[in-house]
Amino acid sequence: MNLTKVSFFDDPKQNLWIKEVIQASDPIISGTLIKNSKLGIKKESNYFLQDGKLACSQKYIDLQNVTLEKIKNIGFKLTKNRKSVELLSHNEQAQGMWYNYLKQFCIQKGFNNVYSINKLIGKGNFAKVYSAQKKSDQQVYAVKAFDKLKFQDIRVDKPALIKELSIMRKMDFFGVIKLYEVFENDNYIFVVCEFLEGGELFNQMKGKAYDEKTVAIIMYRILQSIDYIHSLGVLHRDIKPENLILRSKKEMSDVVIADFGLADYYNVEGNYMFKRCGTPGYVAPELLQDKIYDYKIDIFSAGVLMFIMLTGQSPFKAKSYDEIVMKNYHCQIEFNLIKNQPLSEEAVHLLTSLLEKNPDMRINSELALQHPWFQKQPDYKLFLADTYPRHKKNSQLYAKTPLMGQELNQSLTSTPISLTPQMRSKSNTADIQREEQHSSNSRQQSQSLKVQKQECISEENDYNVNEEDDIPHSNQIKMYQIQPKLKKNQEEIHQKSIVETGNNKGSLQFKV
DSSP states (O other): OOOOOOOTTOOTTSOSSBOOOOOOSSOSEEEEEEEEOTTSOEEEEEEEEETTEEEOSSOEEEOTTOEEEEETTTEEEEEETTEEEEEEOSSHHHHHHHHHHHTTTSEESOHHHHEEEEEEEEEOSSEEEEEEEETTTOOEEEEEEEEGGGOSOHHHHHHHHHHHHHHHHHOOOTTBOOEEEEEEOSSEEEEEEEOOTTEEHHHHHTTOOOOHHHHHHHHHHHHHHHHHHHHTTEEOOOOSGGGEEEEETTEEEEEEEOOOTTOEEOOTTOOOSSSEEEOTTTSOHHHHTTOOOOTHHHHHHHHHHHHHHHHSSOSSOOSSHHHHHHHHHTTOOOGGGGGGSOOOHHHHHHHHHHTOSSTTTSOOHHHHTTOHHHHTSTTHHHHSOTTOOOOOOOGGGSOOOTTHHHHHHSOGGGSOGGGHHHHTOOOOHHHHHHHHHHHHHHHHHHHTEEEEEOOOOSSOOSOOOOSSOOSOOGGGOSOEEEEEOOOSSHHHHTSOOOOEEEOTTSOEEEOO
16 A cells, blocks of 8 residues: 655644634635545535635635646645645636645646756755746746755744744735645655746845935835734744845846744744844844844835945944844844935934834834835835735734834924934933943943854855945854853853754744
């Protein structure tokens, strides 16, 4: 007897069928299917697909990462933990309809029968990214091929990949990369996404400062996309130029948020798969400080992007990686750099609202999209896309922003640019002075952090930061581990330490 091969996604604790009645409130597709048993008995029943579940009268199958195969041209086979069920449709057309909806949630076989690999376009520690053509219509896609043999800790890597796929399957927005289907064979997992030929926004931003109109159009799209992601209860946690991809090299405004490898569902208690994660130089300070955080961390990262586009420089000006980490930790932003730019008061106000150190006072995505800076742009109605989905918003999903609505209604002309460093924080003077007193200690602490490179795919071995071009090149730090030196003093042992473990995407996962 030939047993079904074990899938990477199998979990012996889960059954194929779950005995529970689900009401068909808003099914994607419904109709009669014929269950084909091993004894040759065929039973016809009504089935419907809803919320990633295939249900009949008394039970359902959770389709997330169940193996899906076509059979006999009129049906399909679903397999989970070596247990299978065959369901037959009444004709080939019905089979095609069911299959196209099911594959959005399932894992397929036979990747090479559907796609032809063109060329390698990127690589990381666990995966390589290729451009590939679909044989049926010659359409080009981006395919991320995960090498299953390179997953180092299956207890962590497997649930991390499952969560990434789960989150990406929920995304359906023009400003967020689209996942189409997933395949698996003995050695690889193939994740098929839309192909974005414009390249990383990082390549466009490097060493350049853009005019307000250009930045406004790009930022509006980014904030739209972040707002959409947050409306689904998801934190991206790694918003940076390398994860913003252009659909076309000719149009910078058509930017897409990609790479959900560090994304997670919002948890009010702060329980995440990786609590400390992201890329130093872009992450919110509260994330580095081991505080409970929410959606505002993505807003801070968006503020860093806006700062870089307006000034051509990083808000955390530093000569070393350690210094970037500590300046990011203490939110020591070089606001004096914006004094040299001919920026409007509205632009400065939004920038400082995004980079607000205190997350309770930091603006959220919904209010940011209503900011007067966008409304004053000549082409505001053009980039206020009519196609922007009016997605359902759960008020409990959004972090509250006290006083921010009132602050937006105040006259911006009464706030001179010379006062912008003070605008960034509602902390009192004593708190600011305490921060300055600790800055020297921070530099000493950064010297106690030992950086050990584990595996780097890029040719450069250094974290590339210098005076002329101080934007962090996080694509050159594929994997680091930062460990504190041993301290004899017991009080020093209780000080903040940072332990970072990288992933295959050039970001850092901080784990305590």
